[in-house]
Amino acid sequence: MEATSRAFKSNVDRALADKTLQQALGLARTGFPAKRRAAVERLPEFEALREEGRRIKNHTLEHLDFYLESFEAKVRANGGEVHWCRTPAEARETILGLCRSVGAKSVTKGKSMIAEEIALNDFLEANAVVPIETDLGEYIIQLRHEPPSHIIAPAIHLLKEQVADAFRATHTELAPDRPLSEPRTLCDEARQVLRPKFLAADVGITGANFLIAETGSSIIVTNEGNGDLTQLLPKVHIVLASIEKLVPTLEDVSTLLRLLARSATGQEFSTYTTVSTGPRRPGDLDGPEQYHVVLLDNGRSAMLGTEFQDMLRCIRCSACLNHCPVYGAVGGHAYGWVYQGPMGSVLTPQLIGIAEAGNLPNASTFCGRCESVCPMKIPLPKMMRHWREREYEKKLSPAAFRAGLGLWAFFARRPELYHRMAAIGARILGGFGRRRGRFRALPLARGWTSVRDMPAPQGRSFQSLWAERQRARMPRYH
Amino acid sequence: MSDKRVRVGLFVTCLVDLYRPSIGFAAVKLLEEAGCLVEVPRAQTCCGQPAYNSGDRADTKAIARQVIAAFRGYDYVVAPSGSCAGMIRTHYPELFADEPEMFNEVQHLAKRSYELVSFLTDVMGMERVTARYDGLATYHDSCSGLRELGVKEQPRRLLRQVAGLRLTELPGAEICCGFGGTFCIKYPAISDKMVTDKAAEIEATGADTLLAGDLGCLLNMAGKLTRRGAAVRVRHVAEVLANLTEEAPIGAPEGVR
Numbered sequence: 001m002e003a004t005s006r007a008f009k010s011n012v013d014r015a016l017a018d019k020t021l022q023q024a025l026g027l028a029r030t031g032f033p034a035k036r037r038a039a040v041e042r043l044p045e046f047e048a049l050r051e052e053g054r055r056i057k058n059h060t061l062e063h064l065d066f067y068l069e070s071f072e073a074k075v076r077a078n079g080g081e082v083h084w085c086r087t088p089a090e091a092r093e094t095i096l097g098l099c100r101s102v103g104a105k106s107v108t109k110g111k112s113m114i115a116e117e118i119a120l121n122d123f124l125e126a127n128a129v130v131p132i133e134t135d136l137g138e139y140i141i142q143l144r145h146e147p148p149s150h151i152i153a154p155a156i157h158l159l160k161e162q163v164a165d166a167f168r169a170t171h172t173e174l175a176p177d178r179p180l181s182e183p184r185t186l187c188d189e190a191r192q193v194l195r196p197k198f199l200a201a202d203v204g205i206t207g208a209n210f211l212i213a214e215t216g217s218s219i220i221v222t223n224e225g226n227g228d229l230t231q232l233l234p235k236v237h238i239v240l241a242s243i244e245k246l247v248p249t250l251e252d253v254s255t256l257l258r259l260l261a262r263s264a265t266g267q268e269f270s271t272y273t274t275v276s277t278g279p280r281r282p283g284d285l286d287g288p289e290q291y292h293v294v295l296l297d298n299g300r301s302a303m304l305g306t307e308f309q310d311m312l313r314c315i316r317c318s319a320c321l322n323h324c325p326v327y328g329a330v331g332g333h334a335y336g337w338v339y340q341g342p343m344g345s346v347l348t349p350q351l352i353g354i355a356e357a358g359n360l361p362n363a364s365t366f367c368g369r370c371e372s373v374c375p376m377k378i379p380l381p382k383m384m385r386h387w388r389e390r391e392y393e394k395k396l397s398p399a400a401f402r403a404g405l406g407l408w409a410f411f412a413r414r415p416e417l418y419h420r421m422a423a424i425g426a427r428i429l430g431g432f433g434r435r436r437g438r439f440r441a442l443p444l445a446r447g448w449t450s451v452r453d454m455p456a457p458q459g460r461s462f463q464s465l466w467a468e469r470q471r472a473r474m475p476r477y478h
Numbered sequence: 479m480s481d482k483r484v485r486v487g488l489f490v491t492c493l494v495d496l497y498r499p500s501i502g503f504a505a506v507k508l509l510e511e512a513g514c515l516v517e518v519p520r521a522q523t524c525c526g527q528p529a530y531n532s533g534d535r536a537d538t539k540a541i542a543r544q545v546i547a548a549f550r551g552y553d554y555v556v557a558p559s560g561s562c563a564g565m566i567r568t569h570y571p572e573l574f575a576d577e578p579e580m581f582n583e584v585q586h587l588a589k590r591s592y593e594l595v596s597f598l599t600d601v602m603g604m605e606r607v608t609a610r611y612d613g614l615a616t617y618h619d620s621c622s623g624l625r626e627l628g629v630k631e632q633p634r635r636l637l638r639q640v641a642g643l644r645l646t647e648l649p650g651a652e653i654c655c656g657f658g659g660t661f662c663i664k665y666p667a668i669s670d671k672m673v674t675d676k677a678a679e680i681e682a683t684g685a686d687t688l689l690a691g692d693l694g695c696l697l698n699m700a701g702k703l704t705r706r707g708a709a710v711r712v713r714h715v716a717e718v719l720a721n722l723t724e725e726a727p728i729g730a731p732e733g734v735r
Contacts, residue, residue, distance in 0.1 A: 012667050325654045329671040363665050365658025365672075366531060367621035382572070385531060392533030401532070401664070409529055409537035412492075413544065418523045422496050437731040438704050447663035451670035452701035455497070455729035462490050462499035466518050 001119045001147055003352050005336035008359035015330040021157050025331050028156050032322035035266025036373065043262065053259050054377045056252045057313035061304065067213040067246045068295070074216025078278030080291035088118035091296045095120065095205065095238060098292055099129050102236055104202035110220060110227035111135040112207030113151055113316065114240050114296055116338045117351070120205075131205075132197045134226040136190050143170045149332030150340060152264055152318045157331050160186060194226075204230040204288070208241035209315070210256065211293070214249040217277040218293065221260065221270035228274055237276065237288035242296045244312040256315060259375035263317040299350055307386045311346050313376040318343075320370035320380060326363055335360060342370035342380040349387050358396055361387035423464040430459025483515040484602070487552035489545075489566070489591075491559045492524040493693040498728065501693060504720035505558040505594050511720075512602040514554075521548035525557075525565040531659055535573070542570050546587050554601065555591040558716050559692045560623020563593040568626050593623050594716055595691055599632040605639075609721035612642040613711070616685035618676070618699065619651045620692035633691060633715050640718060646683050650676070657698035673702040681708050687727075689715045700729035 004011060015021055040046045060067055072082040085091040091114075099107060107124065109115065109131055121131045121142070133142040137155040141148060143166045148154030155163070164180035167189055179185055206227050208218040218239045220227045231237040247253050261267040280287030303309055321327045321341030332340035337357065339347050345360035361384035370380045391397050411418045433439050433456025441449045448454055486509050494501045502518075509516045526541035545566065549555045557563040567588050574580040598604040615637065623629035637645055656662060656672025676699060680688055688703070688710050690696050700712035711727040726734045 009665070009667070012665070016667055016671055325656070325672050326668055329668050329675075363661070363668065365621070365654045365656065365661045365669075367654035367658070368625040369621070369652070369654070372625050385533065388531065388533030389535055390533070392535075397533070401660075405529060405532055405534060405537075409534070409541070412523045412526070412529075413537070413540050415521045415523050415544070415548075419520070422492075426496050434732050437726055437734070438701065438729045440705075445663075447666045448701070451666050451705075452673060452698065453704045453729060455697050455700050455704075457497045458499055458725060460499055462495040462502040463518070463520065465499050466502070467520075 001116065001338060003337045003356055005348060005352070005357040005360055008334060008336055008363065011334040011336055012330050012363075015334045020159055020162065021331050024157050024159055025328060028150075028153070028322070029328040032266070032318075036263060036319060036322070037266075039262040039266040039268065042268075043258075046259075046262070049255060049259055050375055050377055052255050053315075053375055054313065056247065056255060057376055060246055060248060061244070061309060061312050064243065064246060064301075064304065067248055068243060070213040071211055071216055071246060074213070075278065075291070075293055076216075078216050078291070079281075080216070080278045080293065082293045082295060085294055085296050086298070088296070088298055091118045091240065091294050091298075092120060092123045094294050095240070096124065096127055096129065098236060098238055098290075099124070099203050102202055102290075104129055104236075106130040106132060106197065106201050107203040107205055108132050108134050108198055108201040108230045108234065109138070110204070110206035110222065110230045111138050111154070112205065112240050113148075113338060114207055114242050115205065116148060117242075117298065118240075118296065120240075132194070132201065134194055134198065134230050135222070136187065136224060136226075139190055139194065140166055143167070147333070147338065150318060150321060151316050151343070157333065198229045198233055201230075201234045203236040203238060204232075204234040205238045205240055206231050208239050208245050209260065210247045210253050211239075211241055211245045212247055212250055212253055215277055217250075217275050219253060219273065219275050221257070221273050223265075223267075223271040225272050228272060231274070231276060231288065232286050235288060236290040236292065237279070239276070239291070239293045240296070241293065242298065243300050244314075260315055260317050263319040263373065263375040303350060308346065308350060308383055310378050311343075311350075311383060313378055314343055314347070315376060316343075317375055319373040319375065323369045323373050325365070325367060325369070342384070343378075346380055346383045346387070354387055354391055354394070355396060358387075358391050361385075362391075419461065419463045422461040426457045426459060426461040426464075430457040433457070434459050481515055483513060485553045486514040486516050487549045487555045488516055488518045489522060489525070489549070489555050489557035489562060490518060491557055491562045491693065493697070494558060497697065498693060498714070498725075500722055500725045501558050501714045501716055504714070504716040504722045505556070507720040507722060508594070508598055508604075508607075508716060509556060511607075512598050512604050514602070517552070519548040525562040527561065527565050527659060530565070530569065530573070539573060542573055546570075546583055549587060553590065554597065555587065556594055556597045557591070558594040558714065559694075560593045560620050560627050560629050561692050561694060563591055564622040564626035566591040593627050593629055593691065595633045595636065595719070596623075596627060596629045599635060604636065607636055607639050607719050607721075609639075609719055610641040611687075611718045611721075611723060613687045614644045614646055614685045615687035615689050615718075616646050616648040616680060616683045617651060617715070618648055618655060618680075618688065618690040618695060620690055620695045621654050623691050624652060629691065633689070636719050637689070637715065643718070646685055648679060648683055648685075650679050655695045655699050657695045659694065662698060669698075673698055677702040677706055677708065680710060681706075685710065687711045687713065689713055689718060691715050696728050700727075704729045
């Protein structure tokens with residue numbers, strides 16, 4: 001997917017002017033947090049679980065090489081195959097090779113952000129393999145030729161009327177005057193259209209919420225059951241996952257699952273939690289003949305041992321997006337690449353470079369709401385600040401901003417000079433503004449006054465008033 | 479002559495120093511009422527957040543060293559801001575994590591540093607104030623104070639002691655107002671959206687007064703409220719608690735009360 005993170009500011013302007021998007025975001029802004037809060041309040045040990053989740057993931061990351069190799073050995077022992085891919089290109093070629101090996105014409109897909117990360121759909125299509133998204137949200141945005149705007153609710157930027165329009169434009173074989181005003185009818189129609197495609201697909205590709213080293217299993221959680229049909233019906237099941245999805249044991253996964261659904265949708269558990277362990281065994285009633293795990297690195301191993309290692313704890317629950325006031329204002333597409341919100345603002349610069357994605361970690365007030373709801377206790381604001389440090393070191397931030405900051409720091413490091421300047425500044429600004437109490441416009445502060453008034457200072461600096469008061473209180477000897 | 483009072487170094491904060499000294503004097507009054515001896519070290523300017531949040535670690539550290547030196551020897555360091563107190567309390571230790579020789583001194587300062595209102599209640603045990611303020615007020619929880627320092631109930635508890643003041647809760651009080659330091663200048667469009675939503679929620683409460691504990695957020699919200707023509711008086715919580723409300727509210731013309 002072509003990144004537009006560099007154009008973040010114009011993406012933002014477009015998003016803020018888009019009335020339908022704002023309406024859709026308004027619904028999401030209140031819904032997700034309320035559901036999460038209710039779920040958390042029902043579980044007294046939630047805080048303890050967060051600490052346990054953090055510990056499990058930290059332990060795994062400290063020994064990731066070991067767990068990856070254990071996982072591979074188990075998958076092989078179960079009759080499956082593991083494909084190690086360093087780059088998106090290697091992963092795409094591997095998947096295409098697997099599709100071609102069985103002469104695949106169409107593949108069904110469960111929801112996978114890694115597939116978005118490696119831009120799999122476009123690649124398969126260009127190579128005469130038709131990819132069919134089976135998650136309802138993903139299906140809708142595939143019809144509309146747009147990327148997901150949210151890591152777990154890819155079509156959250158749309159209203160149901162827009163979904164109906166997309167269905168009418170695509171499902172031309174159906175009666176044009178059919179009613180499509182209710183979510184139920186939209187869902188039924190997608191189900192009806194997708195059912196034969198499930199049956200016809202030669203390969204099913206899913207992501208993985210977790211990979212279990214102990215058993216060589218992959219786990220997906222869904223609310224639609226589409227993942228199960230995707231991976232059970234075709235001859236070949238390909239699991240596409242990044243290396244940080246590893247978890248040592250089934251016991252560990254059950255802890256993380258308790259955190260995941262509550263943090264994501266406020267459910268105690270997702271509707272379907274599906275554990276896949278290898279291909280169909282003799283005597284099994286169903287299941288794929290082949291089971292492949294395509295393991296993608298794409299820069300993740302380079303995060304180990306750096307200030308960004310904690311980010312690899314992320315379980316993609318989306319709580320940080322759902323509670324982020326910036327995401328809530330502009331939606332996911334403004335971020336300009338695959339991942340959105342606070343987790344995207346930390347991950348994207350790693351994956352496509354800070355020069356391209358520098359805006360993302362800067363566009364945060366550091367309000368800290370993301371970190372406060374993160375089930376893995378990832379210090380997201382801290383890591384966004386680390387990106388700003390890298391940017392500053394590489395002199396990538398705007399020159400005028402750096403110059404202003406440098407000038408400010410020059411005074412801030414010289415208290416006596418600073419106090420004289422502050423006293424003068426307070427007098428001038430106060431003198432001009434005190435009568436009205438505010439400035440409607442101020443030179444050098446247009447970023448502020450273009451959207452709000454600048455309250456006027458009272459006219460004296462605290463330090464100068466305090467010095468006067470101290471002099472007045474002091475006994476005089478001369 | 480020995481003074482047994484708790485010695486507090488007031489961290490004025492750069493915004494209070496430049497914009498609104500009355501908040502500083504309100505802080506001094508409250509601290510003195512709580513039994514503290516208050517001093518204001520002159521070698522302070524700012525806590526360093528503008529540099530810190532812009533990725534400029536070298537200047538941040540230089541400013542932080544200055545703060546550490548200026549406040550050596552006080553029993554406590556108190557700031558009328560959750561943001562600046564949070565910087566000293568939680569971020570200074572991170573900043574010097576790679577300098578073990580600084581560890582003791584930074585930890586010592588961090589543990590003694592407090593946001594004003596929570597210091598009054600949690601450390602000095604203040605339970606009542608003698609203040610009067612006639613109005614219906616609502617309170618915005620500034621992010622750093624709330625999430626870094628756990629300032630939530632303390633200001634509400636003391637505000638309930640103010641004669642004439644009624645408090646109504648602000649829906650979304652814990653959601654950022656869109657100030658974010660340099661954020662509001664770097665991304666004015668997003669900041670505008672956030673503060674517009676905030677102003678609308680404040681107006682919808684019907685409150686005639688907005689209070690909060692951080693001047694940055696207050697300047698942002700006051701600026702938006704006056705731009706929208708809303709008749710809401712905006713003040714720092716310390717002004718009301720200290721009964722120092724002669725000065726015009728933030729953003730209001732001289733002479734207004």
